[in-house]
Amino acid sequence: MARNPYANTQMQNFWKESVEKEATARLMSFAKMRGQSRSKPRQLEVFRKKIEDNKPSDALLERLPPISGEPHFNRKKADFNEPLGLDRAMTLPVDAPEMRPVSPVVKNTLYDGFTKEGKGRYTYLQQRYDKIPEQKFAFPTCSSWDYGWRLSDVIKKEDIKKPRYGRNKIVEDTFYTRNGIMSDCNRVF
Incomplete structure (x- = not known):
């Protein structure tokens, strides 16, 4: 039986590093191109020219009755330049903090006393533990939080x-x- 060339650690590390490099390159490219509009195909310009060339005369437009009806639906126009599948975490700025800032009262307990006495860091961590993740974080930071996120709504x-x-x-x-x-x-x- 032939020996598997991917079985040694060196080859596994090589493939792992290759995958990580590719993922990093894709994320950097996405971040770089995020605010820019996508290039429009030439077909749209051809259609626009055809429409402008076949525009009815002003005399014909004056004979038509005025448009008085209101739109039937109040639909939001779709932005087709926006990439699909982005969750709330991707819509935040890159340097946005994951965790919401701590209130000044809770933060002051951190510097009040020692952990051995049951004060200071111990009290601070207890107070932080009492809050549910929805109050501490703006969005779920790991996929396992999706199951219980905003459960109080349900x-x-x-x-x-x-x-x-x-x-x-x-x-x-x-x-x-x-x-x-x-x-x-x-x-x-």
Whole structure:
């Protein structure tokens, strides 16, 4: 059996570095081209010339009745120069902080006393731990936060009760349908 040339560490590191270089180059190119408009194809210029050449005469336009109707829909015009698939994190400036600034009261506890006494850094971290990530961050910083992000919009805190056997069924209550079809399939008899 032939030996796999990609099995040694040196080759794996080479491929890893190549992939990282390519990803970095793509991100740099994207950031560089972000504010610039995309080049328009020549076909649009041809269509524009045809429309201008076939424009009706002013005498014909004067005989037409005036347009008095309001638009039926109040639609937002799409910007086709904007790239698709960008989430809120990509719309923020590059140097935007991930975490929201700490309030001055909480920040002052950081410099008040020592951790051994249960003050200072210890108290600061406890106060920061008491806040949920939605209050500390402007957007989810990792993909695992997407599942619980803005959960308070879907389910009220009063509806969450202490479970009888130590498990919550938040996913079942918020994800599955209410008619009982899907939720009954998950129960073990």
